[in-house]
Amino acid sequence: MKIYFSGSIRGGQQDTDLYADLIRELKQYGTVLTEHIGCKTIDHTLTDQEIHDRDIAWVKESDIVIAEVTVPSLGVGYEIGRAIDMKKRIICLYRSLNGKTSSAMILGCKDLQCFQYSNLKEAIAIFKTNLKAK
Amino acid sequence: MKIYFSGSIRGGQQDTDLYADLIRELKQYGTVLTEHIGCKTIDHTLTDQEIHDRDIAWVKESDIVIAEVTVPSLGVGYEIGRAIDMKKRIICLYRSLNGKTSSAMILGCKDLQCFQYSNLKEAIAIFKTNLKAK
Numbered sequence: 001m002k003i004y005f006s007g008s009i010r011g012g013q014q015d016t017d018l019y020a021d022l023i024r025e026l027k028q029y030g031t032v033l034t035e036h037i038g039c040k041t042i043d044h045t046l047t048d049q050e051i052h053d054r055d056i057a058w059v060k061e062s063d064i065v066i067a068e069v070t071v072p073s074l075g076v077g078y079e080i081g082r083a084i085d086m087k088k089r090i091i092c093l094y095r096s097l098n099g100k101t102s103s104a105m106i107l108g109c110k111d112l113q114c115f116q117y118s119n120l121k122e123a124i125a126i127f128k129t130n131l132k133a134k
Numbered sequence: 135m136k137i138y139f140s141g142s143i144r145g146g147q148q149d150t151d152l153y154a155d156l157i158r159e160l161k162q163y164g165t166v167l168t169e170h171i172g173c174k175t176i177d178h179t180l181t182d183q184e185i186h187d188r189d190i191a192w193v194k195e196s197d198i199v200i201a202e203v204t205v206p207s208l209g210v211g212y213e214i215g216r217a218i219d220m221k222k223r224i225i226c227l228y229r230s231l232n233g234k235t236s237s238a239m240i241l242g243c244k245d246l247q248c249f250q251y252s253n254l255k256e257a258i259a260i261f262k263t264n265l266k267a268k
Contacts, residue, residue, distance in 0.1 A: 008206070009238075048242030055239065072142070074203055074211035075239035081215020104143075105209035108186030 001030030001134060004062035004088075006080070007037045008073035015071055016040050021120050022093075026066065029131040033058040059083050064131075065090045069102045069114075077103070084111050091130060093117055135164030135268060138196035138222075140214070141171045142207035149205055150174050155254050156227075160200065163265040167192040193217050198265075199224045203236045203248075211237070218245050225264060227251055 003026050007019040020038030065083045067076050069092045083090050092114045094102040107114055115126045137160050141153040154172030193199060199217045201210050203226045217224050226248045228236040241248055249260045
């Protein structure tokens, strides 16, 4: 199974360690195409168009999109929107921060499977219930 | 012409006054379906699914999507992603804040017309050049 993991980059580098933990867990279920999302360094050698075209090609290639949607992000929202039209299975994970949850456009979209979680342990349990180990 | 104006709600209420100014200008070019984006009060009577379904219906109904993409927002990114697959014309406006611009997924997408601007006067000029007065 090919997994497209989506997380905030320019908007939310504060969650990079958590993304890295989630990606490590997801590797039990398939190949994660977007392992760089868990890295603290941003690759500045690619142009915006090269990043866009590579990421959309990866979304197309993937069997499932798993998005961490706690931190507001144009890129994550955009990828979810495109993935819906590609009929991909999409799982969204979000934490409640200061009483705020995720966007109405994400939580209100019945084509997404949205799960609230508080910590890595709970995310691991969500993966276990909803994904098949490879 | 029906205009879908998209701006950050839960993520970026700090820009509401600017959104209201932009919407007022856009009314010279057509009907703005999403006038509430320029209001400081959030309507809590609708469920997330009702908001999602109403907004996606408006994107479908619109002739053009105009998105303010300075503030990171899952909803705005999602709407742009969906609008691309609906083959809508999409204009994105962004300001540079603390040296940060917008997402690579937005700036690198060749299906969007992206314009940087600094203030309302510059946004008005962009509308004048790119839209037809009604």
